[in-house]
Amino acid sequence: MGAIIFDAGRLLLVRRGHAPSAGLWSLPGGRVEPGESDEAAVRREVMEETGLRVAVGPLAGAVDRPGPAGVTYEIRDYFATVTGGVLSASDDAADARWCARAELTRLALSPGLLEALREWDALPP
Structure with a gap:
């Protein structure tokens, strides 16, 4: 699961520090821990990766993406709003930045991210 967060017409992206998609830009997010709701996981992962x-x-x-060794990742992305921090x-994010819509086509994005954001009408203005 991940978070789609906007600020001043820009989208928050993180550059992955570890697999999957190490070195590529993606939404902040990660795995849902056992017993954790999606909402709690989004809050935790955003805090861990971006502060x-x-x-x-x-x-x-939501989208399914293939992973290593035949694993399939079920990804659910939620809109979110910054309340502080x-x-x-940090954590497994090598970098984090706000990106304007025009920058998205110039960045090395995780596979399928731009297409999913377009499909969900979730691109920055």
């Missing part, structure tokens, strides 16, 4: 606290909103969309890459 930001968020309020989790509605589901933007200071942007700082």
Whole structure:
């Protein structure tokens, strides 16, 4: 699961520090821990990767992506709004930044991210 977070017309992205998609830009997010709700997982993962606290909103969309050794990742991305904190890459994020729509086509994005954001009407203005 992941978070779609906007600020001043820009989208928050993190550069993955570890597999899957190490070195590629993606939404902040990760795995849901046992017994954890999607909402709690979004809040935890965003805080761990970016230092930001968020309020989790509605589901933007869901997609299945192939992973290593035949694993399939079920990804659910939620809209979220920053409520506090200071942007700082940490945990498994090598970098974090706000990106304007025009920048998205120039960045090395995780596979299928741009297409999913377009399909869900979740691109920055």
